[in-house]
Amino acid sequence: xxxxxxxxxxxxxxxxxxxxxxxxxxxxxxxxxxxxxxxxxxxxxxxxxxxxxxxxxxxxxxxxxxxxxxxxxxxxxxxxxxxxxxxxxxxxxxxxxxxxxxxxxxxxxxx
Amino acid sequence: xxxxxxxxxxxxxxxxxxxxxxxxxxxxxxxxxxxxxxxxxxxxxxxxxxxxxxxxxxxxxxxxxxxxxxxxxxxxxxxxxxxxxxxxxxxxxxxxxxxxxxxxxxxxxxxxx
Numbered sequence: 001x002x003x004x005x006x007x008x009x010x011x012x013x014x015x016x017x018x019x020x021x022x023x024x025x026x027x028x029x030x031x032x033x034x035x036x037x038x039x040x041x042x043x044x045x046x047x048x049x050x051x052x053x054x055x056x057x058x059x060x061x062x063x064x065x066x067x068x069x070x071x072x073x074x075x076x077x078x079x080x081x082x083x084x085x086x087x088x089x090x091x092x093x094x095x096x097x098x099x100x101x102x103x104x105x106x107x108x109x110x111x
Numbered sequence: 112x113x114x115x116x117x118x119x120x121x122x123x124x125x126x127x128x129x130x131x132x133x134x135x136x137x138x139x140x141x142x143x144x145x146x147x148x149x150x151x152x153x154x155x156x157x158x159x160x161x162x163x164x165x166x167x168x169x170x171x172x173x174x175x176x177x178x179x180x181x182x183x184x185x186x187x188x189x190x191x192x193x194x195x196x197x198x199x200x201x202x203x204x205x206x207x208x209x210x211x212x213x214x215x216x217x218x219x220x221x222x223x224x
Contacts, residue, residue, distance in 0.1 A: 036213075041199060041217075041218065041220060042215075042217050042218065043113065043115070043201045043202075043203065043215025043216050043217055043218055044154070044201075044213075044215050045113070045215065046213060046214070100156065101146075101153045101154040102153055103153050104153070
């Protein structure tokens with residue numbers, strides 16, 4: 001699986017937009033980009049996935065430039081409950097089907 | 112509730128005890144996984160099962176013994192653990208292909224004393 005690099009932590013305030021950028025320079029042609037959210041003492045939860053351009057759902061948006069060597073998760077108007085660790089993963093299903101997590105980005109939303 | 116249920120939620124065990132963690136999913140997924148999450152460390156993949164067959168053992172010590180009797184159930188049998196094995200143990204399932212669609216349970220917080 002392609003290695004990813006993302007900031008260790010970010011602080012924000014309620015109502016602001018949070019953008020987390022993930023670098024994945026050696027992304028392969030078949031790889032998808034997936035983001036997970038994890039609250040303390042819980043398992044990660046799937047947020048969004050994309051291959052190229054922009055993907056939006058009710059929780060977040062994912063922006064992927066044409067070269068696909070990075071991606072940005074955008075959380076609009078965050079609230080205190082969005083405080084969590086956000087993981088960027090890159091890969092594709094194949095024999096093994098294993099998710100390899102990096103350190104993630106710890107987002108702290110302040111009042 | 113995510114669709115993946117883990118029991119117990121918390122477990123305290125001595126180093127000479129034998130205990131088992133249970134994971135159950137009724138999502139129709141074919142693959143199941145055990146992950147370990149220690150304090151301030153990334154999630155570590157331990158085992159992968161695909162259609163009840165173990166396809167990955169990520170150099171896990173033999174004091175951890177997985178069992179997958181069917182596609183819906185996964186166990187992690189524990190014996191003679193060490194204090195450094197204290198961690199959050201997470202079970203996940205997926206449809207078997209693609210890194211999307213992974214559903215995690217809430218985990219078992221294990222403390223070895």
